[in-house]
């Protein structure tokens with residue numbers, strides 16, 4: 089018999105070939121899944137007594153014939169009668185095609201799902217497809233053949249065994265599907281955990297230095313993977329073994345979570361918290377999504393919450409609509425529920441480990457924190473759960489829950505406005521001096537060196553009104569936690585000006601760096617100079633560096649601004665001031681006097697102009713003020729030069745600055761070499 093395939097457009101095959109140019113390989117998944125379905129159906133019929141014959145060896149076989157250029161998929165399932173072929177194969181619903189195809193031309197999954205085209209995906213790689221099938225009923229065996237035109241032939245044939253053989257005559261463009269190694273890779277990818285044994289050739293072994301075939305079937309898959317078994321039947325080593333089955337080269341994971349849901353949707357799976365060494369690991373091993381043990385995809389974005397895409401493992405659900413486009417998936421209500429549920433399960437499990445085995449939890453915290461912090465940042469519900477088990481770790485390696493930490497620092501680290509100040513370092517070595525100073529004052533310092541910590545601490549501040557994070561090096565230790573109003577600097581304006589200019593003249597010029605000299609009346613025991621970086625500004629730059637908000641780019645471009653804080657209570661700073669007063673007085677006094685006189689005259693002129701409109705002021709007067717301003721500018725520059733010249737006679741100025749830079753890990757290259765030389769000569 090001959091006939092035309094029932095499609096409403098002229099010819100489906102060019103469409104299949106043309107539009108499904110990506111993902112050709114999924115034809116294999118579709119055909120093997122059909123074979124598995126047919127096998128499962130037979131088992132079901134037998135179990136309810138509707139089929140009473142021999143079951144035989146219920147396996148699916150995949151065979152290559154390089155000479156004939158065929159790929160054959162055989163099963164011993166229910167088979168098809170002529171009527172069934174007519175109904176299931178020949179009639180394809182195919183309406184509204186053009187528009188849909190246009191939209192989803194790169195998404196073979198969506199197209200196949202939309203049109204129920206699983207079987208026809210065979211034409212993506214074949215010039216001719218044949219079906220040899222014998223139904224489990226007594227109906228005669230059938231041979232169907234089609235060469236890629238809408239015409240097909242259907243006739244009875246001799247096939248002794250129940251089941252179906254699908255024979256693909258692979259076309260020239262897709263020859264690679266005839267290679268054994270390629271087929272092996274694909275079968276491993278799509279069929280690794282199918283519930284019916286998938287056989288591909290015979291097992292091989294090494295004999296006398298040669299690889300030879302044995303009599304045993306080469307079974308590709310594990311038909312009862314761990315996630316399909318009951319959690320109660322599995323031990324830790326079973327989970328570890330399954331992880332290796334999934335990722336043969338992966339490091340041993342931290343924890344596993346067995347998901348097992350049957351209401352309001354069906355979902356099983358095992359997720360693992362991996363050990364992450366670097367960003368490459370993050371990309372490589374991904375969560376795999378299965379539908380009744382058929383591999384569907386390893387890009388699960390939209391199905392599990394973003395932060396959990398970092399986990400490894402398997403999710404299997406018949407309720408996730410798989411043969412649809414991604415955008416549809418992301419708006420699907422069922423999928424949203426699944427996502428919420430997985431988040432909850434993950435939080436439950438972490439909570440449980442924290443409660444039952446806190447020592448283990450703490451030990452693994454460094455590896456876990458990236459997931460937990462990412463989750464807290466991106467998922468409100470997860471934040472609410474995680475705030476009970478997320479940990480702060482201090483520079484001595486001690487861990488605290490949020491509540492415990494609050495208790496610990498409450499007494500010492502509350503400022504005069506009632507804010508709790510959380511001191512932190514993000515590099516214990518570089519900030520060593522500051523950490524020691526803070527500890528000496530009885531403060532605790534957290535280590536916040538995680539990739540997402542800059543964002544995390546902003547979040548924690550937003551959620552707790554009376555909480556501030558302050559990096560240990562963002563100010564001199566006295567001012568990190570302001571407990572009372574600070575002591576006033578006991579210097580005149582002229583003295584402050586002199587000190588500022590002397591030190592300013594000796595500061596290095598560094599790329600993208602800006603220094604501002606300020607003064608604090610600290611104590612004589614404190615360092616003479618401390619370099620600090622404004623907490624807020626630095627954090628903006630940190631966040632810009634880890635990306636996320638495009639607005640942040642602006643801060644990334646700004647120079648780093650540092651405060652060079654002179655401790656006016658320190659004898660060395662005082663010494664510089666005294667020396668300056670002696671050395672510069674003769675030069676500076678007349679200049680200062682001149683400036684004072686000019687400013688007096690300027691003030692007098694300005695006073696006289698009060699209340700007058702601009703046009704009422706004589707031009708000569710305006711010109712005089714301009715001249716005064718210019719002159720004062722020149723005089724100030726002259727004064728600066730005097731201070732700068734003085735500074736060059738004072739190696740200790742440069743030395744003090746370099747010591748402060750050194751403590752901040754900012755003294756490099758030639759500056760460092762000069763410092764060493766100068767130190768030696770100062771000792772002589």
Ligand code: ADP
Pocket residue numbers: 118122123126163165166167168176177204205206207208252
């Ligand atoms: P779907 O599998 O989504 O229903 P397909 O185009 O893949 O769509 O298959 C259409 C139908 O053809 C199947 O539902 C099944 O009834 C029948 N069929 C396909 N392959 C086989 C097979 N190997 N054995 C028995 N029936 C099959």
